[in-house]
Amino acid sequence: MKILPEIKKISEDLTSIYKDLHQHPELGFEEIRTSKIVQQKLSEFGVDELHPKIGKTGVVAIINGKNNNGRTIGVRADMDALPIDETTNLNYSSKTPGKMHACGHDGHTTMLLGAAKHLCETRNFKGKAILIFQPAEEGLGGARKMLEEGLFERFPCDEIYGIHNSPNGRHGEVSICQGKAMAGAAFFDVTINAKGSHAAMPHQSIDPIIISSTLISQIQTIVSRNIHPLENVVLSITQVHAGSAYNVIPEGAVLAGTIRYFSDEAYSLVEDRFKTICQGLEKTYGVEVNIDLRNTFDVLFNDSKLSEQYMDAAEKIVGKDNIIRNATPATGSEDFADMLKHVKGAYCRIGHSGTEPLHSPKFVFDTNIIPIGASILATLVENQLPNN
Numbered sequence: 001m002k003i004l005p006e007i008k009k010i011s012e013d014l015t016s017i018y019k020d021l022h023q024h025p026e027l028g029f030e031e032i033r034t035s036k037i038v039q040q041k042l043s044e045f046g047v048d049e050l051h052p053k054i055g056k057t058g059v060v061a062i063i064n065g066k067n068n069n070g071r072t073i074g075v076r077a078d079m080d081a082l083p084i085d086e087t088t089n090l091n092y093s094s095k096t097p098g099k100m101h102a103c104g105h106d107g108h109t110t111m112l113l114g115a116a117k118h119l120c121e122t123r124n125f126k127g128k129a130i131l132i133f134q135p136a137e138e139g140l141g142g143a144r145k146m147l148e149e150g151l152f153e154r155f156p157c158d159e160i161y162g163i164h165n166s167p168n169g170r171h172g173e174v175s176i177c178q179g180k181a182m183a184g185a186a187f188f189d190v191t192i193n194a195k196g197s198h199a200a201m202p203h204q205s206i207d208p209i210i211i212s213s214t215l216i217s218q219i220q221t222i223v224s225r226n227i228h229p230l231e232n233v234v235l236s237i238t239q240v241h242a243g244s245a246y247n248v249i250p251e252g253a254v255l256a257g258t259i260r261y262f263s264d265e266a267y268s269l270v271e272d273r274f275k276t277i278c279q280g281l282e283k284t285y286g287v288e289v290n291i292d293l294r295n296t297f298d299v300l301f302n303d304s305k306l307s308e309q310y311m312d313a314a315e316k317i318v319g320k321d322n323i324i325r326n327a328t329p330a331t332g333s334e335d336f337a338d339m340l341k342h343v344k345g346a347y348c349r350i351g352h353s354g355t356e357p358l359h360s361p362k363f364v365f366d367t368n369i370i371p372i373g374a375s376i377l378a379t380l381v382e383n384q385l386p387n388n
Contacts (some may be wrong), residue, residue, distance in 0.1 A: 028136030113375025
């Protein structure tokens, strides 16, 4: 691995920043402390412009190259944590009960800070680097909030890039999927308002639990019997809530879950069938079935040319043997997709020695990839804005 000298010199400092962020996780739109630390470090590094409170707790910084050709490259990192109790037993575990950086956003933030340090010191590029520290990636719409507040009108970018860690046990392996890379996602809540009764007298009820089980069975046929076999769609029920006693049939039930998809057409079909099934259950059982279905993430699309250029930059740091240029798509979702709908760009993954999955209370981020990721992001800016 060829860590950039300016980043190598501050590797221990970057690890300290990471561990501090890890111990003080903040959920989406609550990243007040995290934002202050980001602003403090960026000011110390000498960025040319610093713009806080974009998307509530987001931060944007601008670094000017030695020369200016009017081109700008955006690089984005997410900052938020998850509502999870950490069980890693690390000596720098979360100090906040019920909150944990279980997706490595603290690592991404630190990588971008490391890249900022290098770019501020060397400025060996022609144009502007726009550094975007985004809040609320975990399903709360942080990217959309920044866009609503004029992110790209205020800070125009010709291209934009993101990075995410991958706990796959392969240290420093960098991969990218060209084209449709990550699924779009919708979340849903279904409320069934039925009729409760004594459990010993079920004939006096309209049982919402029976209706729930019917609904769960029927919506699974949407994908298996309506979606083309070569189209990828996932529909999962993840929550079922009903009842509070052994001898009471409840008045209602609530179900929740998610839909993942790679085309708007497929999602529209699923949405239409889901609503039709709910309407059918209303008529069949004489109850009220309300569905709240919300698009939360768009399909993430990586520009093929920029994906190749991203990997060219990464190859300078990790070597050709650690580059995968045609990774398979992932059914996970990422709200960086919203930014890519406005500005072309690419999003890659960097592997590390951890093997516990993302969003696990046992997830451990390998700090050794921080200087690698920082070097890749800094090299990417220099490659895309060559100073010649």
